[in-house]
Amino acid sequence: MAESDPTSSSKTPAGGEPDSTRRPGFPGFQRRVLVLLVLVGLAFGCMVSRLVWMQVVSGDEYTEKARQQRRYIKILDAPPGSIVTSDGSVAATTEGTFNVAAFLPDLDARFAAIDILVWYARPNRRTLLKRMLELGDAVATSADPGTARLFALRLTPKCVKLIRKAAEDDSDLSASIIFRKNPADRELFDLYLDYDRLMAKSFRTIEALAAFLGVDPAPLHRKADDTARKIFRLTNSFEYRARRETPVTLVKSVPERTAFELGVRAAEFPGIEIQTDQRRYYPGGQFACHVIGYAGVLSPPEFKKLKAGGRIVWRGPKRFSVLDAMREGSVFFANEAVGRSGIERSFEGILAGMKGVAISERLATQASPVVHEMIAPVEGVDVHLTIDSEMQRIAEQVFAEGEGGEPLAGAAVVLNVNTGAVLVMVSAPGFDLNSFRNPREYEKLKEKPSPFMNRAISAPVPPGSVFKILIALGALEENAISDRTHIRCRGYLHNPDAFRCRNHAAWLPPFGVSEALCRSCNVFFYTAGERMNAGGGVRLQEWARMSGFGRPTGIDLPGEKGGTVPDLGWKKKRLERAKSRLAELRAKEKKLKRRFRKAHEEYTRLCNAEPETKESVSQIRKVENKLREFDRELQKLYARIESAEKRLDWAQKDSFWTKGNDRLLGIGQGGVLVTPLQIARFAAAIANGGKFYRPHLLAADGRNYLDWRIDFSPSALAAVRRGMVMVVHDSRGTAHHRRDENGNRIPSALSMLPVAAKTGTAETNRVKGLNQAWIAGYGPIGNPEIAFAVTVENTKGHGGSVCGPMAAQILAAYFSRREGP
Known part of the structure; x- marks a missing residue:
């Protein structure tokens, strides 16, 4: 009788099948457990190290960033200097007036609602994106159809694509699930569906303000709403943040007593504030107007040039780099009045002074912002002129009276021979x-x-x-x-x-x-x-x-x-300019004739086309109008060419220097x-x-x-x-x-x-x-x-x-x- 193998009997039970209830081999199980523990430990270690980095190493940096998110910069205008003549007469000064302005984010609840909507419109919130599409349909039937598109204008193109894609899904659209972690946002979101409730705060505040000032509330409502709409339509996020924090002037030049009372009762008018406005005033009116000059808003070419050079900044919550820009050199603010001519322009840097900055922080527990840091503005310096007021007025009067009461055009200058004044x-x-x-x-x-x-x-x-x-x-x-x-x-x-x-x-x-x-x-x-x-x-x-x-x-x-001072070189330059001008006009003539010929060919084709339809008749009339316009332009151009030819002919004949x-x-x-x-x-x-x-x-x-x-x-x-x-x-x-x-x-x-x-x-x-x-x-x-x-x-x-x-x-x-x- 053969001896049995003890090992085999222990591994295989009766029936010839292995025992499935026994644990697997310890070495393989241990290896898998160790790998899992290592991965969990690494993940936990990364989390801990990241927390240590954020809380300990970079804690101050993140704290400052968090503070900056609720801080904003307010530019403090500097009182400009005056322009004074030699005898002490003030030719230009600054009038201080009090204006009633609205801080729209505190006045208009639509700003807060849009902020919440934009935050929840991130790519991982597709259910809400679809909900927002339906929201547009709901609001479109309200009293203000334009509000339906306001939030969409604040979304990025990527979010818009996700909205369209999510509209095809059958995801759960329950707002209670979306806002389950923040009921306050849910309440604001529901409020957005009701336009009347959304605008109730703004309506009540403006009505109370109009009653206090004794003015018609309709223009105030229109001003606030129109400005808000323009801001909502801004696509640049930086410009949007800057413009929304810029107060909107509702009423200009209120009495000082009224401004003081309104400031005392500020709690009754949330979102309303008093601003001091400084505008240039010229007591003499026309006195020395070309010498004094005037102040005005930057022209579009000047604005574009300064903006390209990084010297244009916006008022409101700008990026804090504006502080560095103000320290490094002169900057200009959008819609700021600057010297446009005369002394106002030549001595802009002296007269304007230096603007100040107030860094404020707005907390949820505080009714008004708290100023944490302020750089006081530097007042502009008065500019004293050499102009003699009496003689200047007499000279202006002489030209105004003219010959027989008819004003004369010309100029007069009087100088001090020993100084040039x-x-x-x-x-x-x-x-x-x-x-x-x-x-x-x-x-x-x-x-x-x-x-x-x-x-x-x-x-x-x-x-x-x-x-x-x-x-x-x-x-x-x-x-x-x-x-x-x-x-x-x-x-x-x-x-x-x-x-x-x-x-x-x-x-x-x-x-x-x-x-x-x-x-x-x-x-x-x-x-x-x-x-x-x-x-x-x-x-x-x-x-x-x-x-x-x-x-x-x-x-x-x-x-x-x-x-x-003419000489032979001046005559040669005049001749070259005449040739260049004529060549330029000839090139315009050639280009305009080519466009005229192309339009005439299109006109012939349309006239010969069959059958005649309403659309073809409309196109024929458009082309006829275009041909008439081209003909008028050509006639004007021919007159200019004729004049240029005469100038060139004269310049060629007079291209030599003679005794004459x-x-x-x-x-x-x-x-x-x-x-x-x-x-x-x-x-x-x-x-x-x-x-x-x-x-x-x-x-x-x-x-x-x-x-x-x-x-x-x-x-x-x-x-x-x-x-x-x-x-x-x-x-x-x-x-x-x-x-x-x-x-x-x-x-x-x-x-x-x-x-x-x-x-x-x-x-x-x-x-x-x-x-x-x-x-x-x-x-x-x-x-x-x-x-x-x-x-x-x-x-x-x-x-x-x-x-x-x-x-x-x-x-x-x-x-x-x-x-x-």
């Missing part, structure tokens, strides 16, 4: 600086001829005979003539039909440079200009540039132009353009012995404004000064006399003052007989203190008859005050 700067017509508050008043300004252009610095015009001062001085210095040179004037130079002198007859004896200035003889200065540039030289142009013409003076105002050009320059015409400020500065240099000061408006800044000096010879300077004195005080002078009502010659008002001057008249429209009239000079004669220049455009008079009396009225105020009572 601007005492008077008038540009007519002007405008009321406060008119920008009223759109109707602003529209009326457009009826005037270029009222915003400062003609004293930005509108170069032909100088006419006042330029003869420079020609006389330059010709004497270059020895082209001497103080002993005498030239006979026969009324023309060589030919009676060319280069004429209308002031004199043939019987006059020869006269020298001083008397030529006195009589303003064209023949004398034709000859002087020709001699200065004899042999193809350009000494005349060099003297003009040395005397400050052809370049800006550097005055502390924006928009100054330098004028033109030198002669015309000698009398201040032939393409030379100057500004009244340049003429006044040159007259000041004649008065002070050749010192060219930079004109300036900022007073008492301790700077020396001497730019350069020309050492004129005493004899040349004396001859020119003598001629300018004769212009006013000699009976032959062009500014000495005037005609009375009977046509008799009587001494002019200017001849009663101790001034020396030179008149000028430049033809601007020979057909209509219009001129650019001038007078420029200095005074007192023995010890000069001031220099002046007055010009009037598009007048039929002459410098002595039009500008002389105007200059006399302006200067009389100075001399009467100088002499005392």
